[in-house]
Amino acid sequence: MATNTDYTLSSSNSQGVVNKQHGYLTMSAAAITATDSVVFTTGFRPRKVSVVNITDRITVEWYEGMADNTCVKTAANGTRTIETTNGGITVSANGFSVLQNATLAVVVASKVLAFEAIA
Numbered sequence: 001m002a003t004n005t006d007y008t009l010s011s012s013n014s015q016g017v018v019n020k021q022h023g024y025l026t027m028s029a030a031a032i033t034a035t036d037s038v039v040f041t042t043g044f045r046p047r048k049v050s051v052v053n054i055t056d057r058i059t060v061e062w063y064e065g066m067a068d069n070t071c072v073k074t075a076a077n078g079t080r081t082i083e084t085t086n087g088g089i090t091v092s093a094n095g096f097s098v099l100q101n102a103t104l105a106v107v108v109a110s111k112v113l114a115f116e117a118i119a
Contacts, residue, residue: 019044019119024054029110037090037097038107046117049089049096055111060104062089062096069099073106 021042047064057076060083071088074080087099096117100107107113 020117022114022116024112024114027107027109027111027113032100032102032107032109034099034101036100038100038113039097040095040115040117042095042117044095044117044119045093046091046096046119048118049091049115050117051089051098051106051113051115053106053108053111054114056105056108058106060088060098060106062091071104073104 021044025038027038046062049062050059051061052059059074060071061074062071067084068090069088071083072080073083073088083104086103087101088104090097090099098107
């Protein structure tokens with residue numbers, strides 16, 4: 001698995017609070033490789049992560065205690081599922097990553113994503 005770095009990222013601590021970070025990124029028009037991940041460096045280990053594909057209205061969330069590479073997914077029609085086979089969010093000591101799996105469909109070429117990570 002590789003890390004995708006073909007995007008534009010803007011992020012900041014929330015009002016100077018160092019254990020909360022939010023921002024957005026715009027994916028390039030390049031093709032997405034399903035086994036790659038987008039890595040978000042926050043400087044802390046998040047206990048809650050939310051990533052929203054604003055363009056397609058898809059949200060994935062990870063909460064402390066969930067397994068790596070899983071998430072709660074909310075589709076545009078409001079259907080909520082627990083993703084355990086299509087990938088998801090993996091948390092690390094300094095941030096998190098999101099798998100670009102096509103079925104998960106949150107990281108997609110030419111889309112705008114917003115994120116929030118809370119320690």
